[in-house]
Amino acid sequence: MALTQQDIxxxxxAERAAYRQRVDGGAPVEHHPRRDYAPYRSSVLRHxxxxxxxxxxxxxxxxxxxxxxxxxxxxxxxxxxxxTRHHRGEPIGERITVSGRLLNRAGQPVRGQLIEIWxxxxxxxxxxxxxxxxxxxxxxxxxxxxxxTDDDGSYRFTTVQPxxxxxxxxxxxxxxxxxxxxxxxxxxxxxxxxxxYFPNDPLFxxxxxxxxxxxxxxxxxxxxxxxxxLSVPEFSLGYRWDIVLDGPDATWIEEGR
Amino acid sequence: MTKIDAGSPxxxxxxxxxxxxxxxxxxxxxxxxxxxxxxxxxxTITLQGHVRDGEGNPLPDAFLELWxxxxxxxxxxxxxxxxxxxxxxxxxxxxxxQFTGWGRVQTDADGHWYxxxxxxxxxxxxxxxxxxxxxxxxLLVHLFTRxxxxxxxxxxxxxxxxxxxxxxxxxxxxxxxxxxxxxxxxIRLQGEGETVFLEFR
Numbered sequence: 001m002a003l004t005q006q007d008i009x010x011x012x013x014a015e016r017a018a019y020r021q022r023v024d025g026g027a028p029v030e031h032h033p034r035r036d037y038a039p040y041r042s043s044v045l046r047h048x049x050x051x052x053x054x055x056x057x058x059x060x061x062x063x064x065x066x067x068x069x070x071x072x073x074x075x076x077x078x079x080x081x082x083x084t085r086h087h088r089g090e091p092i093g094e095r096i097t098v099s100g101r102l103l104n105r106a107g108q109p110v111r112g113q114l115i116e117i118w119x120x121x122x123x124x125x126x127x128x129x130x131x132x133x134x135x136x137x138x139x140x141x142x143x144x145x146x147x148x149t150d151d152d153g154s155y156r157f158t159t160v161q162p163x164x165x166x167x168x169x170x171x172x173x174x175x176x177x178x179x180x181x182x183x184x185x186x187x188x189x190x191x192x193x194x195x196x197y198f199p200n201d202p203l204f205x206x207x208x209x210x211x212x213x214x215x216x217x218x219x220x221x222x223x224x225x226x227x228x229x230l231s232v233p234e235f236s237l238g239y240r241w242d243i244v245l246d247g248p249d250a251t252w253i254e255e256g257r
Numbered sequence: 258m259t260k261i262d263a264g265s266p267x268x269x270x271x272x273x274x275x276x277x278x279x280x281x282x283x284x285x286x287x288x289x290x291x292x293x294x295x296x297x298x299x300x301t302i303t304l305q306g307h308v309r310d311g312e313g314n315p316l317p318d319a320f321l322e323l324w325x326x327x328x329x330x331x332x333x334x335x336x337x338x339x340x341x342x343x344x345x346x347x348x349x350x351x352x353x354x355q356f357t358g359w360g361r362v363q364t365d366a367d368g369h370w371y372x373x374x375x376x377x378x379x380x381x382x383x384x385x386x387x388x389x390x391x392x393x394x395x396l397l398v399h400l401f402t403r404x405x406x407x408x409x410x411x412x413x414x415x416x417x418x419x420x421x422x423x424x425x426x427x428x429x430x431x432x433x434x435x436x437x438x439x440x441x442x443x444i445r446l447q448g449e450g451e452t453v454f455l456e457f458r
Contacts, residue, residue: 031270031271031273032271032273032274032397032398033273033274033275033397033398034397035396035397035398035400037397040276040395040397042276042394042395043276043395043396043397044311044395045310045311045312045314045395045446045447046310046311046316046393046394046395046396046446046447047395047396047446047447048400048446048447048451048452048454049311049447049448049451050426050451050453050454052401052454052455052456053418053421053422053453053454053455053456054455054456054457054458055418055455055456055457055458056458057457057458059382059417060381060382060383060417061381062380062381062382062383063380063381063383063457064324064325064326064332064377064380064383064386064387064388065324065388065401065457067324067332067334068324069324069338069357069358069359070333070334070335070336070357071336071338071339072336072337073336074336074337074340074341075336075337075338075339075340075341076341077341077342077343077346079346080341080346086346100259100260101261101263103261103263103269105269105271106266106269107261107263107264107265107266107269108263114339116284116285117284118280118281118283118284118285120280126280126283127283128279128280128282128283129282129283130279130280130282131280142283143283143284144283144284146339180275180277180278180281180284182277182285188324188388188390189401189457191322191390191399192272192274193274193275193276193277193392193399194272194273194274194275195275195278209275209276209397212275212397213273213275217270218270218271218273219273220259221259221270221272221273222272222273222275223259224259225259225260227260240259240260241259242259242260242261243272244261244269244270244271244272245271245272246271246272247457248457248458
């Protein structure tokens with residue numbers, strides 16, 4: 001029988017209660033989702049059942065994972081961070097500017113690192129062959145961008161506000177509007193793929209992917225802030241979103257290379 | 258919360274991970290993503306395998322990133338893995354000569370992937386290996402693993418990670434030689450023969 005939103009809501013509530021009980025019992029705050037978050041059905045057969053094997057990076061500074069692939073100006077062109085300029089015409093939708101800083105756990109800027117984004121168009125459709133949602137494609141919008149962080153760890157993208165879309169996890173499943181982000185840091189262990197959401201979206205409580213981050217404060221860190229100082233006169237509305245990369249302590253001292 | 262106060266340590270908390278989703282295919286993979294070895298390099302090896310779920314079904318929507326040293330054990334600091342064409346904005350490809358050490362491949366409709374890179378050299382206390390990062394629809398946090406090559410039994414025997422694993426689990430991290438410098442490395446996300454995945458502290 002097809003799962004309804006109500007079924008998923010109950011599972012989400014149960015996961016939240018279980019998390020609260022763990023924390024009340026002294027367990028640490030969970031900054032990342034669990035891989036076995038059942039309300040997100042695709043995770044069921046794709047999460048390892050064995051616990052991960054822990055590697056103490058302080059034991060060997062030569063570990064491959066303590067360095068990162070290098071990216072530079074050759075990996076981007078100057079309009080890669082303006083998704084509204086990748087075709088001859090103007091994309092449909094509300095233009096937005098998204099900007100922020102990439103930091104490590106010590107609050108230091110992560111410089112010269114590649115940030116990639118991808119997203120649906122303003123109607124909620126991806127430029128992907130297997131995407132079946134029958135919203136219109138926009139011939140002037142593909143939805144792919146990349147940039148490098150500057151000396152301050154800052155990045156900036158110009159794009160259009162993506163639309164929400166249905167996704168068949170259960171009956172009436174709708175994803176809140178979001179932009180996918182991919183980050184590299186100074187160590188491969190800092191690698192992060194995540195999603196940025198827009199403030200005050202009414203779909204937040206119904207989305208098992210967003211709710212997979214069961215800690216309220218951690219989940220809030222995925223939501224950008226409207227920032228009028230980033231809005232461009234006569235052009236776009238501005239959103240600020242800072243990102244903090246995780247990773248073992250031993251990678252911090254490599255900062256500033 | 259999304260403007261991080263970098264001067265206040267208690268506010269510098271990590272941004273949570275999220276799934277790469279099903280529709281990254283037009284965004285992240287790029288032509289030649291698995292052609293990491295410089296053209297014609299004699300130490301080139303080919304790696305290939307399938308990524309499978311808990312029922313043994315191949316994943317058509319996974320991708321892997323590979324990161325490893327050159328045959329001397331040196332980790333390159335060379336950019337240009339995704340070199341762009343300034344005229345079209347398209348993907349120009351690696352320059353064919355420099356080794357960047359990093360590649361990205363997606364599984365095909367059969368859940369199969371392959372890459373060509375240089376045979377990694379040893380670093381530190383470890384036997385030679387490539388670091389692997391696995392992403393897929395349904396994976397809320399990516400998975401790290403390693404590909405060790407089977408050729409040097411004594412190096413494998415003294416590797417600090419492999420030494421901690423029982424024989425069956427250990428075997429999931431060691432590629433199988435198929436001749437002509439080709440190795441098979443299958444990744445099983447769950448269930449029988451589940452690959453060893455790593456976390457770093």
